[in-house]
Amino acid sequence: MLSETAKQKIQELKARYPNARSAVMPALYVAQAEYGWLPQEAIDAVAAEMGMTSTEVGSVASFYTMYHVKPVGAHVIDFCTDLPCALAGADAAFARLRERLGLDAHQETTADDAITLRHAPCLGGCDKVPTLLLDNQAQYQNMTDEKLDALVAQLRVAHDKS
Amino acid sequence: MIWEPIILRNKNIPEIADIDVYERNGGFTALKKALKEMTPEQVTDAVKASGLKGRGGAGFPTGLKWSFLPKGVFPRYLAVNADESEPGTFKDREIMEKNPHQFIEGVILSAYAIQCAHAFIYIRGEYPGAANILEQAIAAAKQRGYLGAQILGSAYDLEITVHRGAGAYICGEETAMLESLEGKLGMPRVKPPFPAVVGLYGKPTVINNVETLTNVPPIIDKGADWYKTIGTEKSSGPKVFCVSGHVNRPGNYEAPLGSITLRDLIFGAEYAQGVRGEKNVKGILTAGASAPMLTAQHLDTKLDYEAVAAAGSILGSASIIVLDEDTDIPWATQKMSRFFMHESCGKCTPCREGTYWMFVLMERINTGKGTARDMEMLPIVANQILGRTLCPLGEFATSPVLGTLKWFKHEYEAKVSADGNRETEK
Ligand SMILES: Cc1cc2nc3c(=O)[nH]c(=O)nc-3n(C[C@H](O)[C@H](O)[C@H](O)COP(=O)(O)O)c2cc1C
Ligand code: SF4
Numbered sequence: 001m002l003s004e005t006a007k008q009k010i011q012e013l014k015a016r017y018p019n020a021r022s023a024v025m026p027a028l029y030v031a032q033a034e035y036g037w038l039p040q041e042a043i044d045a046v047a048a049e050m051g052m053t054s055t056e057v058g059s060v061a062s063f064y065t066m067y068h069v070k071p072v073g074a075h076v077i078d079f080c081t082d083l084p085c086a087l088a089g090a091d092a093a094f095a096r097l098r099e100r101l102g103l104d105a106h107q108e109t110t111a112d113d114a115i116t117l118r119h120a121p122c123l124g125g126c127d128k129v130p131t132l133l134l135d136n137q138a139q140y141q142n143m144t145d146e147k148l149d150a151l152v153a154q155l156r157v158a159h160d161k162s
Numbered sequence: 163m164i165w166e167p168i169i170l171r172n173k174n175i176p177e178i179a180d181i182d183v184y185e186r187n188g189g190f191t192a193l194k195k196a197l198k199e200m201t202p203e204q205v206t207d208a209v210k211a212s213g214l215k216g217r218g219g220a221g222f223p224t225g226l227k228w229s230f231l232p233k234g235v236f237p238r239y240l241a242v243n244a245d246e247s248e249p250g251t252f253k254d255r256e257i258m259e260k261n262p263h264q265f266i267e268g269v270i271l272s273a274y275a276i277q278c279a280h281a282f283i284y285i286r287g288e289y290p291g292a293a294n295i296l297e298q299a300i301a302a303a304k305q306r307g308y309l310g311a312q313i314l315g316s317a318y319d320l321e322i323t324v325h326r327g328a329g330a331y332i333c334g335e336e337t338a339m340l341e342s343l344e345g346k347l348g349m350p351r352v353k354p355p356f357p358a359v360v361g362l363y364g365k366p367t368v369i370n371n372v373e374t375l376t377n378v379p380p381i382i383d384k385g386a387d388w389y390k391t392i393g394t395e396k397s398s399g400p401k402v403f404c405v406s407g408h409v410n411r412p413g414n415y416e417a418p419l420g421s422i423t424l425r426d427l428i429f430g431a432e433y434a435q436g437v438r439g440e441k442n443v444k445g446i447l448t449a450g451a452s453a454p455m456l457t458a459q460h461l462d463t464k465l466d467y468e469a470v471a472a473a474g475s476i477l478g479s480a481s482i483i484v485l486d487e488d489t490d491i492p493w494a495t496q497k498m499s500r501f502f503m504h505e506s507c508g509k510c511t512p513c514r515e516g517t518y519w520m521f522v523l524m525e526r527i528n529t530g531k532g533t534a535r536d537m538e539m540l541p542i543v544a545n546q547i548l549g550r551t552l553c554p555l556g557e558f559a560t561s562p563v564l565g566t567l568k569w570f571k572h573e574y575e576a577k578v579s580a581d582g583n584r585e586t587e588k
Contacts, residue, residue, distance in 0.1 A: 016323055017323065018237075018280065018363055019344065019345075019363050021344060021345035021346075022325070022343055022344055022345045023345065024345040025325070025326070025327075025328055025342070025345065026325075026326065028328070029326070029328075059347060060345065060346070060347060063330065063347045063348060064287070064327070064328035064329050064330050064348070065328070065329035065330065066287045066288075066327075066328040066329035067328055067329075078288075081497075082249045082497060082501055083249050083250065083407075083447075083451065083483060083494060083497045083498060083501075084249060084250050084406040084407055084483055086494075086497055087406075087407045087408055087483070087485065087489070087494075120288075121247070121249070121329075121331065121501055121504060121505065122247065122248070122249035122250065122251075122450075122501070123288050124246055124247070124251060124252040124255050124286070124288065124289065125252065126249075126250050126251075126252050126404065126406035126407075126412065126481075126483075127252060127404070127405075127406055127412040127413045127414070128412075129406075129412075133288050136287065136288075136290065137290050138290060138291065139288070139289075139290070139291060
């Protein structure tokens with residue numbers, strides 16, 4: 001269930017555009033913030049608020065990579081392994097991080113559901129590589145192995161507490 | 163040869179993201195001048211006379227674009243392209259984060275010129291920091307009467323809405339961006355009709371890049387004649403060059419168009435300060451992954467639209483990625499092929515299938531499983547995409563493969579074999 005605050009927020013967003021449908025992307029972010037990802041129930045709730053069909057909302061959600069249409073960990077790390085970062089060794093850093101997190105070949109999320117690690121396309125942080133995006137909310141740059149380990153440790157502590 | 167930036171003014175005035183500091187340094191004088199002394203047509207004419215060309219990639223003359231709007235049709239919209247997703251591009255980000263008020267002033271001036279009452283800034287979702295800064299800059303401008311109803315006591319009203327994308331390179335293509343803004347899938351539209359006639363919500367719309375519009379306040383403030391003295395006759399004004407890859411000092415550097423060469427930019431003391439480990443340059447990308455690679459023999463190419471085109475590539479967004487002599491070129495190409503495979507929106511079969519096949523072939527070649535036939539297939543697949551797609555992404559996607567095969571075929575040859583069995587070697 002979407003909270004009343006979220007519903008109200010979506011109605012406000014609709015008023016910001018000449019055509020209410022434009023608010024579907026920000027509305028999906030609102031729902032994702034509540035659910036952690038976008039299960040069918042969240043899609044249906046957004047559709048109801050938006051006056052769109054669930055199919056329409058679902059197809060928008062699946063088109064864009066920052067909407068999680070499958071379950072993810074409590075924290076999501078989008079790690080850039082595109083060319084500028086890769087020239088600075090991002091592939092090795094990514095592989096090492098995967099190992100640290102104990103992820104198998106095709107696994108993206110840790111067994112305790114704390115962290116999801118994904119390849120990201122270029123994040124526009126090419127002068128401060130490697131770069132990552134955490135939880136769609138903040139970029140971290142110049143990520144040395146030490147800084148990565150510290151970040152993961154911090155996320156794990158936060159997850160264990162909650 | 164020190165150029166005092168007029169776009170990245172934060173380089174000289176680090177606190178310019180503070181609106182008071184911006185105002186103390188001439189901020190919003192152009193807007194005051196335009197609203198008190200100039201008609202919208204005069205603003206458009208000044209931008210036309212300045213010779214400013216779009217900084218988002220295509221290099222289309224900005225003032226001319228504005229003048230394509232059909233007369234008397236309202237409402238009109240301005241959609242600012244802040245989607246910046248080309249690998250190696252991070253200039254709009256620095257402008258928005260470090261010099262946001264000049265950008266916002268440019269949006270207001272441009273919206274006034276085209277008589278638009280509601281402008282949108284489409285910013286890629288991966289830039290949450292910049293989006294927050296823009297929201298604050300807009301609130302500050304509103305508070306000081308530069309935005310909202312009756313701006314600076316004039317009859318002109320404007321609202322600006324920041325719209326966050328959600329991870330899709332294709333939304334940087336202008337018609338895909340409009341679709342996305344309308345709450346649909348970010349897939350390009352068939353042109354014509356052009357957005358100037360049928361754009362956002364079916365209304366006349368201008369789409370411009372962040373850096374393009376950040377040029378407008380100095381043009382209005384100091385005049386087109388002054389602006390035209392910067393750069394070359396055909397490429398006027400300053401340009402921000404993003405330099406990344408194997409250089410000592412990656413970053414954004416501003417210089418007048420045509421005033422420096424690739425060598426100056428890569429090796430100059432005031433620029434990227436040379437290749438790391440004193441190595442030689444092997445490959446140079448000038449427009450991120452989207453334009454053919456150049457090589458060390460092109461180092462003396464001047465950095466303007468015409469000279470880079472003459473060298474066989476495209477200046478585009480000026481995202482210069484430098485690859486040193488030890489770079490494995492087919493490996494780098496595979497990175498770029500993966501990017502395009504991932505970012506193809508899937509609307510056109512040649513692009514969707516072709517980007518997939520180019521990636522598969524590159525992967526085979528790089529893992530020692532490639533045959534000479536696979537190598538020959540690459541340009542064949544690329545040529546099946548060229549000219550058969552709705553938007554330029556399809557063409558962009560062929561650049562990594564075609565560009566590197568032109569100069570570095572020997573590196574491909576060294577990786578393939580007759581029977582596709584070189585697994586032991588790599
Ligand atoms: C696949 C693709 C991606 C693009 N990405 C961007 C982008 O991120 N930012 C941008 O300003 N222009 C981008 N463009 C160019 C826009 O379509 C458009 O030409 C530009 O925003 C116009 O603004 P300008 O005239 O000020 O350069 C892209 C074009 C294509 C085909
Ligand atoms: S060329 Fe590619 S990205 Fe462009 S519309 Fe066609 S499928 Fe989509």
